[in-house]
Amino acid sequence: xxxxxxxQTEISVVxxxxxxxxxxxxxxxxxxxxxxxxxxxxxxLVFLIRRNSFDEQNEISGRYSWNFQKSxxxxxxxxxxxxxxxxxxxxxxxxxxxxxxxxxSKLTFGKGITLSVRP
Amino acid sequence: NAGVxxxxxxxVLKTGQSMTLQCAQDMNHEYMSWYRQDPGMGLRxxxxxVGAGITxxxxxxxxxxxxxxxxxxxxxxxxxxxxxxxxxYFCASASWGANYGYTFGSxxxxxxx
Numbered sequence: 001x002x003x004x005x006x007x008q009t010e011i012s013v014v015x016x017x018x019x020x021x022x023x024x025x026x027x028x029x030x031x032x033x034x035x036x037x038x039x040x041x042x043x044x045l046v047f048l049i050r051r052n053s054f055d056e057q058n059e060i061s062g063r064y065s066w067n068f069q070k071s072x073x074x075x076x077x078x079x080x081x082x083x084x085x086x087x088x089x090x091x092x093x094x095x096x097x098x099x100x101x102x103x104x105s106k107l108t109f110g111k112g113i114t115l116s117v118r119p
Numbered sequence: 120n121a122g123v124x125x126x127x128x129x130x131v132l133k134t135g136q137s138m139t140l141q142c143a144q145d146m147n148h149e150y151m152s153w154y155r156q157d158p159g160m161g162l163r164x165x166x167x168x169v170g171a172g173i174t175x176x177x178x179x180x181x182x183x184x185x186x187x188x189x190x191x192x193x194x195x196x197x198x199x200x201x202x203x204x205x206x207x208y209f210c211a212s213a214s215w216g217a218n219y220g221y222t223f224g225s226x227x228x229x230x231x232x
Contacts, residue, residue, distance in 0.1 A: 043225070047220040106167045109162040111159060
């Protein structure tokens with residue numbers, strides 16, 4: 001069975017600080033996909049990134065970066081120079097590419113990390 | 120493109136009532152699924168579908184039914200509402216193999232009294 005653990009429940013930082021959100025996953029599959037989603041106070045879920053298990057390259061998108069390490073089963077998310085607009089709940093999620101499922105299949109979510117960025 | 124459309128946005132039910140949460144997508148996505156979000160629990164999968172006519176149970180399927188007669192629609196039926204089903208419900212869709220994740224609807228906030 002697959003599992004995603006987000007051990008941090010709430011993080012509070014001051015604007016312009018860097019912050020890292022941790023994600024640890026468990027899966028028996030060799031092919032799987034990892035995701036991060038953002039849920040701002042308005043409630044919608046916003047896709048941030050998808051990473052497959054064969055690609056351990058770190059990803060950078062503006063102030064956002066992701067560090068995927070298969071050796072530690074982690075897929076951490078760093079926000080550089082945080083801003084008030086980054087305040088949201090962030091979810092890490094995992095999907096397995098089983099026999100009848102494709103790259104986008106049922107997702108298992110972590111419980112989420114509430115990030116508060118104070119001005 | 121409207122994306123994923125969920126209706127209604129808010130609903131109050133009495134215990135024992137039944138209702139259907141509607142979900143429609145116009146992106147021709149193969150995958151559709153229903154999640155519920157409860158405080159401190161993240162999102163938990165209720166039911167999912169890999170194509171028209173094919174559905175399967177997720178982590179928390181009890182008390183819910185689904186069907187997928189068309190690619191576009193994936194309604195979620197509450198058979199006999201219970202207070203434990205008070206939650207925010209999200210419908211989502213995705214394309215096989217596309218290099219992005221699920222697209223989520225805006226959610227339905229359901230209260231069962």
